[in-house]
Amino acid sequence: MKVKTAVILVAGMGTRLRNITKNEIPKPFFKINDISLIERSIDKLLSVGIERIILVTGHLDHFFEKLKEKYSQVETVKNENYMNTSSMGSFYCAKGLLGNSDTLLLEGDLIYEKQALLELINSSERDTILLTENKNMSDDYYYEIKDGKYIGKLTFDLNEIKGEYGELTGLQKLSNNLCQAMFKKYEDENNLKLGYEYCLEKLTKERDIYCKKVEGILWSEIDDEFQLNRVLNTIYPKLLTKGEI
Template structure:
């Protein structure tokens, strides 16, 4: 049983403007509770014992969570302003150690099923997707006849999409270590690479990544004020109602 979760939370959250001048995006409240606290409490309810947060901008906010949640460990990336999510994940190798883990983005709201569906699935490396949910900034995913990741893009006209990326995954340690090994070859060339593109490279060239589609999953990625309004009106009312 996997008992570790990794949350990537180093970003600046510029699209929220003034809201993120004093706090990281993950601390923005959605229906009265911050996204990061929602994620932490859901993970703990699923039996997660270690929650490793990759931090950058306003790292002290995440460090402060340790007082309430002893499961939390933080890994600071001092180059957060000049890098992206794959660099954050790469920077966490020592603290992750030999653990298999669930990988999450920090700007999500989601129901418990997002984690339990990955727990129950027999595949060791999984990308979770749903039918297209977002009204903007969708990240489309295509899988092959075996259900493995074939392609992904923000432009659905360039692929034959089967759904939309949620931003929650299950990875075994072998896959993760190979992922970091491959990224080390291009880290100087692509410090701002998004982790999803490295996942795609892995599935295409190194080791298959299974795509699990959960069409009735309640979730949302919140990148700006418009997303926040939409999520509170259309997602949270169902999750909490």
């Protein structure tokens, strides 16, 4: 099934970048070379054939509403409880909009190359969690890789993983079946602070979830000033050499 829908989680307050955003703009509206992170994501998604882009908003949501004037493919749904929920709570807000479609799930504070999306879309597995080599960033998440192809334990501490692992990119392709399983797990757990990454980890006890580790992909989240400086000094210049703005 060719995936045509993407959900981008943009509800967070971005507290660790407040020295930069001054709380006047949402973090996804931070601009590099006059283009915001969120518009970069939207443009890349459209370039690979995505037809619906659902933004789950929260903090300063009116900024995202304006994007619908520029992009007819963009829809919004607000996480009214964004101050008290984590990423799975935001993803859950999109439940009623997905229908039967598979979806790409993305975090809103990412910068990445188009190839990252192509790796997901062209994967033969309907569920594909994109992992990379360890980037040594400031708040890395890692999945253990079981049997060379399935996600296992989720951790910050690599000492807890004895074998193969990959770093989360915040980019994944999810079948509708897996989305519904995540929504059900969120309801059952009754934990507002559950992140979607941990929700996936919990589901590994019930099903195999495929992961694809691709080394050399250009990407970064921008959670804090350390990551921002790394993007400005390393990642973005490399994107430019590949012809991506």
